[in-house]
Amino acid sequence: MSSPAIIAPLEAPSVDAEQRIAVATQWQLMWWRFRKHKLALGGTIVLALFYFVSLFADFFAYADPNESDAQRSLIAPQTIHWFDDGRFAPYVHPLKGTRDPKTFKRVYVPDPARKIPLQFFARGEPYQLFGFIPTDRHLFGVEGAKAGETMFLMGTDTQGRDLWSRLMFATRTSMTIGLVSVALSLVLGVVLGGVSGYFGGAIDSVIQRIIEILRSIPTIPLWMGLAAAVPNDWSVMQVYFAITIIISLIGWTELARVVRGRFISLKSEDFVMAAELVGCNKSRIIFRHMVPSFISHIIAATTLAIPAIIISETSLSFLGLGLRPPAISWGVLLQDAQNIQALVLSPWLLFPSIAVVVAVLAFNFMGDGIRDAADPYL
């Protein structure tokens, strides 16, 4: 379908290149176009990093994310001294908590006389990598002390829990909730959108009306209502899946719209008619002939659906209706930032919001890139 005249300006117009394009597969062509989109490439790298962190959250965290200690509450992010006597040897000064005699606020002063060296790949809290490999190596730790008591890269929250370590685990929860939810929405969207587009007629009208109705309802009040009905005594895992289901029940409409549109436009293509004429059955026409030609659009729509899901989960958890402690997600972390007075005194509580914004941006860039690469005519 794609004539060389359209693709030629993208590649060097030599004979060699033209031949390469002529024999390239559809995925190769897509990759070449995607590569040109620098922002999309950057977004992809950032997302790869985020999922890398999700996979190895225990390794990146140096402290137990649930260990609280009132003696360590609201410590500001610590300064790391990278060089000692001109030599690269990162260290931190241990902190001492005292009370301000005037305000009676807890203040922490570094003790400049002592130095605690930082170590990479240090031993620390034991954990099980991927749930079955026991180890106690962490990306970094400190020498001769417990990392959770001396190192505060991003400070601590009101209960004295280390924010950096919590952020690592929150990244795991929030990034996977996006994937699980989008997978559920995808199943609903592809099945209902496919049925709607392929068969048309009355069933199409019914599904379209359902989509229209769902799209004209304000979602957040509805989510709040459903999420509030999740029983209090459910375990973290149960709540996690309940929330993913609630979010995807309402989020599938956009995917269904894309799938339906593709089915309708492809139904009248010559190659589909050819397949019908040679006597292919319906499922072969759908899965062998039609789906491969628009799978890239589904991938693009799916990628673009994830940021909305991440924002929904974060918002719900922020309100206290989504995931609840002891679960750790970006929204749960941001709950601490709800109180504006506390926020002004300890602005580092807003750190998790940076992760939210960066992840959402990266998904948007990558999704845009895939969409442009999948269909240069749009």
Add this chain to the structure above:
Amino acid sequence: MVAYIVRRLLLAVLTVWAISVLSFIIIHLPPGDYVTSYIASMSASGSAVSEGEAKALREQLGLDQPITIQYAKWMGLILQGNFGMAMEWGRPVSDVIGDRLSLTMIISLAAIIFTWAVALPIGIYSAVYRYSFLDYVFTLVGFIGLAIPGFLLALIVMYVGFAYFGANVGGLFSPDFAEAPWSLDKAWDLAKHLPIPAIVLGIAGTAQLIRIMRSNLLDELRKPYVMTARARGLPELRVVLRYPVRVALNPFISTIGYLLPYIVSGSIIVSLVLSLPTVGPLLLKALIAQDMFLAGTIVLLLGVMTVVGTLLSDLLLMWVDPRIRFGRE
């Protein structure tokens, strides 16, 4: 045209019905029923409810009947304007909601007006001066605006207002007016407080609309009639504004339809952070206290108001866009 209006009206009625069913489900989802929570709240305040009274109350409310009949009864009460009692407040739901619903709509409307007022000129500028420095700036700001959840933006605005200006930027009224009856002064006070919530709420929608406007107008500007207009020596401003902008505007209007549910949705969370006296904080409190009649009613009324708003915008669109008026979509 008549067919279109009838179709729209039918869809609106259907949507309202779907919302009412969903609200009813929300009311009934938590374990126990209205009477159990009523007994709990009564005994919390010291007065006991006897078995007989509970039974009588259940019969009166029809809680011993099948769920479909309960739904019909509930709808009947709602249609009479009786939304039940808000337990925590010990007052009828309609009393508790009061002004809050209209304030929610005022804020949402202000956000939409802001969205339009900003997205239109910027969209036109970005299309006409494509790939200019400002176009890139707007694109970047738009992307970031899309990526920041509303509650986060509200938090940041609060933080900046508090930390750098020492002012509490939340709320919709000055303390003097909060409890005062409506007057011109109070309305003026409200108008002064509106911009911040409107901007916070509108920014994500604005970012989307700018992109839509930009790409629509770009498509139009490439068309031959624009070249003809230029060739005939029309002034550039006229070339752009006279026809291409008008054509590009149509899809722009139709976006109100989905912008409204989106903004109403967002207003709930933003209101909580900025402590605006809308239904948002009320809904959260009701849900946490499991005051399901209040919560269900809020979801229902929000949904219905959104549907009415969308319907109005569709009728407006029909009035503006002849293609819809004459039956072609």
